[in-house]
Amino acid sequence: MSESVFIVQSGLAEKTRKSRLPGVLDVLQSSTGLILALFMWGHMFFVASILLGESAMWTITRMFEGYFFFGKSYPAIVSCVVAFIALVFFIHALLAVRKFPGNYRQWRTVRAHAKAMRHGDSTLWIWQVYTGFLLFFLASAHLYQMMLWPQDIGPYASSDRIWSDRLWPFYLVMLLAVELHGSIGLYRLAVKWDLLPLSRTFLKRVKWGLTLFFLVLGLATLGAYMKIGYEHRFQYGERYTPETLPAWLLRLLPEKDFSNPHHKLPAFVKETP
């Protein structure tokens, strides 16, 4: 056992050279937060492809499964991406929880403080704590589901999950939590490291603009999945097969073996000259 263990146990850690770990952890907390927030923006745009039509969403889904590169779908690719995001998420959660109020006295004090101060940034932090706490559970469950059943991402599969499997309240709460947490977090990162030559007032305006944009986009997207899920409720379990795709996409499709046993071969592939 190393000597430092006994020094720290004796409460004499402060008498030795200070550990460089807190600095590394601070950078890690910020960088994992940045990765997650940027990922969420991309994720939001991808799931919002349903607003352009079922075939658009199908195309995006298959693209991530490597369909247009390998000639058949590999949902395991999605699992790997989700596993990476889950790892980043767990690191971020572990580091961020250090900043949470640790007991009732701290919680009562900091809440009363934010309330009495009526200070915007302090209040936003309280919301980060609320939404972060919710995400411990919601994001974990979502990541687990996407990692283990990546093949169930698609226009009908996702809609069935949201409507017939009654997960829309789950997604609604998660959407609000993610968009608030992510946009507040990005604003916090900008002021914390002060690397952007932008005023705080401007950054805050951008932050609220982005929050509003992603909330509207997210709610519209969730609404679209709910509508499709409702209309598809009697064909629950059926997977989407596009009747046609844009010509440019058809030209890109490789002439390879489309014999993925998990997925029904789209009719248009056979018709491609």
Add this chain to the structure above:
Amino acid sequence: MSHRQITLQILRYNPQDAASKPCLQSYTLEKADGMTLFIALNEIREQQDPTLQFDFVCRAGICGSCAMMVNGRPRLACRTLISDLPKKIILAPLPFFELIGDLSVNTGKWMRGMSKHLQTWLHSQEESPDLNRIEERMEPEEAEAVYEMDRCIECGCCVAACGTAQMRQDFVGAVGLGKIARFRLDPRDTRADGDFYELIGDDSGVFGCMSLLACHDVCPKSLPLKSQIAFLRRKMAQTSIRQE
């Protein structure tokens, strides 16, 4: 109309008296033109309640003694015009610091402790400097930057406004970090970033700051705390990654 009635609700509590319970006590007085909170408090003490405790020295926003929570936010009583406040005013002592009584807190005791802990004085490698020697020249920009941070009056407003400090009693606050930033800027100080890391490189120092920026927003001297703390964070993060 130049005069109107105002009500001051003041948090009264005497920690020396076991029977004392914290409560808000109301005082009504006539508002006068140009009246500051400091003038109003003196009027109450002279005409209504001589037991009311609060601190002041300079009456000009220089000593930092009269800092208190005004409607939930830390401010200097001598620099706060009654006309800028709503009709109902609630006054409370600064949180975090040792309470002497009513609105009076012992910021000095904490500031001395913090200063000792962070070694907020000039460090030079010279063992016995010649005090009769003319000081070395400093670039005007450097002197300006040092002076800018030296304007801190240690009023405690930044600490009282800080969410982290409310949860962590060992947090050195923006005042402590500001002082480190000041000595880091000073070309006469020979300490390297590794030395500063030993002082603020943990959660009671710069990495404890959650960038809520209430310190920056309430500082009566408008010190650039946001940029200075961010600069220190970047430097200390570099120090930790490079293992300096």
